[in-house]
Amino acid sequence: MITRARRAAPASLVALVILAVCVVVAVAVLQQLSGHQPFIPFGRLAGYGRRLRLSDTPVIVAGAVAAALGLILLACALIPGKPTVLPLGEGDGVTLAGVSRAGLARALRAAAADLDGITAAKVRVRHHSVSARLWTEDNDIEAARTAAREALERRLTQTDLARPARLRVKVRGAKGRNAA
Amino acid sequence: MSGHNRPAAANRTLLALLGLVLLAAGAFTLLTAYGVVHWIPKAHTVFPAGRQLTNWAPYAVVAAAVVFGLLCLRWLAAQGRKRPRTSSWQLADDPDTGVTVLSSATAVQPLADEVSEYPGVHAAGAWLSGHSGEPRLLLRVRTEHDTNLAALRQEITDEALPRLCQALDLTELDATIQFEPTATASRIR
Numbered sequence: 001m002i003t004r005a006r007r008a009a010p011a012s013l014v015a016l017v018i019l020a021v022c023v024v025v026a027v028a029v030l031q032q033l034s035g036h037q038p039f040i041p042f043g044r045l046a047g048y049g050r051r052l053r054l055s056d057t058p059v060i061v062a063g064a065v066a067a068a069l070g071l072i073l074l075a076c077a078l079i080p081g082k083p084t085v086l087p088l089g090e091g092d093g094v095t096l097a098g099v100s101r102a103g104l105a106r107a108l109r110a111a112a113a114d115l116d117g118i119t120a121a122k123v124r125v126r127h128h129s130v131s132a133r134l135w136t137e138d139n140d141i142e143a144a145r146t147a148a149r150e151a152l153e154r155r156l157t158q159t160d161l162a163r164p165a166r167l168r169v170k171v172r173g174a175k176g177r178n179a180a
Numbered sequence: 181m182s183g184h185n186r187p188a189a190a191n192r193t194l195l196a197l198l199g200l201v202l203l204a205a206g207a208f209t210l211l212t213a214y215g216v217v218h219w220i221p222k223a224h225t226v227f228p229a230g231r232q233l234t235n236w237a238p239y240a241v242v243a244a245a246v247v248f249g250l251l252c253l254r255w256l257a258a259q260g261r262k263r264p265r266t267s268s269w270q271l272a273d274d275p276d277t278g279v280t281v282l283s284s285a286t287a288v289q290p291l292a293d294e295v296s297e298y299p300g301v302h303a304a305g306a307w308l309s310g311h312s313g314e315p316r317l318l319l320r321v322r323t324e325h326d327t328n329l330a331a332l333r334q335e336i337t338d339e340a341l342p343r344l345c346q347a348l349d350l351t352e353l354d355a356t357i358q359f360e361p362t363a364t365a366s367r368i369r
Contacts, residue, residue, distance in 0.1 A: 003185045003358075008259045011191040014198060015255040029238045029245070047183035049227035054220065060213045067206025073199030077192045088329070092337045097357040099329060107361035110325040160330040162353055 002096065014073065038053030052139040057058040083127055087162040099159055101125050108132065111155040112148050119174045136153070145171040186265075186293035187258045230320030235366065250317040266319050282348075288317065291344045295319065295336060302362055310354070315346075317355040325361045333357060 028040040052059060085098040103124040109132075112121040117138040124131050132152060136144040149169045156165060211217040220345040229285035266284045294302035302322040323332065336357060345353050 004188065006185060006188040006259075007191040008187065010195060011187070012256060013261050014195065019249050019256070022252065023243040026242050026249065029242050031185040033238050033242075046227055048226050050229045052226045053222070053223055054209075054226065055213045055215070055222040057347035059209060059226065063206045063209030063213060066202045067210065069204055070201070071202025073195050074201065077196035077199060088359075090335055091330075095333075095337045095341065095355045095357060097333050097359065099359040103323075103359065104363040106363045107325040107327075110363060111276060112299075114326075117368035131267070150357075155326075156252070158328040158330055160333075161239045169364070 002083050002087050003085035004083050006082065007076055010073070010076040037059040040169055080099050086125075086127065089160040089162050091160075099161070104159060107154055107159070108155055111151050115143055115144075115147055117150065125165070129168065130162060132170070133170065134171045136171055141171050141173065143171055186261055190255070214335070264307045264316070266307055266309055284315075287348055288344065290338055290347070291319070294340050294343070295321060297336060298322050298332065300332060303366070315348075315350060315353055317341075317353055319355065319357045320360065321357060322360045323361055324364055327361065329359050329361075332359070334339060 024040070028038040028042070031038040032042060046081040083101055085100050086104065087097060088097040091097055095163065102125075102157050105123045108125070108130060109121050111124065112118055112132055112134055116135050117136045120135040122133045130152070132148065134144070134148055138144045148171060149167065151168055156167065204325075210215065212220055212222055215222050268283055269282045269287065286310045292304045292306040295301060295306075297355055300323055302324065304322070305320045307318045309318070319336070321332070321336075325331065337355075341353060341355055344350075
């Protein structure tokens with residue numbers, strides 16, 4: 001059960017743009033029909049369109065812009081987004097389960113930050129990998145790395161991801177101190 | 181799983197469709213302008229000279245603008261609906277004894293309440309969709325950050341879900357559990 005981004009932002013943007021165009025066109029045509037001066041100069045536009053040949057530069061630019069926008073929209077639709085929910089293991093074999101990517105990052109960050117000597121922790125969760133950057137006030141960085149790796153691995157085991165993530169742990173001396 | 185992540189499929193389909201239309205229109209314009217495609221001679225003007233629009237054209241434009249505008253509003257509104265569609269279930273339909281209708285939101289409330297009482301759980305929400313012959317359950321569980329998810333999941337599938345199936349007289353249940361660990365630690369340490 002993997003859940004990916006919903007593409008709500010590009011969808012909302014496109015819907016708003018089309019909606020705006022529809023409102024503007026409808027209002028202008030209704031103005032024209034009711035005998036008012038429409039705020040889109042239809043007469044001048046039509047005259048311009050009758051002079052403009054299909055091989056003229058403005059037509060080529062418009063065609064290129066339309067094709068480029070089309071490619072962008074296709075890319076938004078077809079490229080799979082970052083997963084928002086990562087699948088968990090089989091479990092009982094009937095029920096599907098997943099953990100939110102942001103939530104897993106929070107859990108791992110807390111697991112690392114709770115360790116003795118760790119002053120700050122940043123955790124990034126991707127589909128197949130987890131990378132943690134930690135800062136420690138301990139002088140023995142190697143020991144801190146081992147402890148952090150153990151803690152993170154324990155939490156990952158308890159989470160039981162369907163596809164175990166590769167774990168990378170980097171530990172540095174606390175900010176403002178020289179690493180021993 | 182589209183039912184659990186609702187506007188995602190619609191967004192992808194509509195974006196791909198609009199992208200294809202724009203790409204086709206743009207490509208056709210470019211190919212015509214450079215003389216590769218000759219369906220319309222490239223010396224033609226964008227609007228044919230000396231042709232007047234028919235009388236009903238403005239009305240058609242307004243009607244089309246209203247229809248597409250409303251469809252866009254509907255698309256926009258769909259972005260806010262992130263939960264599965266729930267419905268009412270008809271449990272027994274023997275006309276002699278009357279009809280029992282159960283809102284699926286009511287049916288799963290005890291499950292959500294039970295799971296949110298489990299240790300390590302902050303809150304839980306449950307949504308039942310599909311019809312009573314083929315029910316689908318989505319259970320969203322906000323947990324403390326140090327909760328053992330595998331153990332919690334086992335507790336839910338061993339105790340809470342069988343109880344729901346028993347209460348609703350379901351033989352099988354297509355259930356999905358989504359865990360969301362939060363930044364807070366457990367209350368008892």
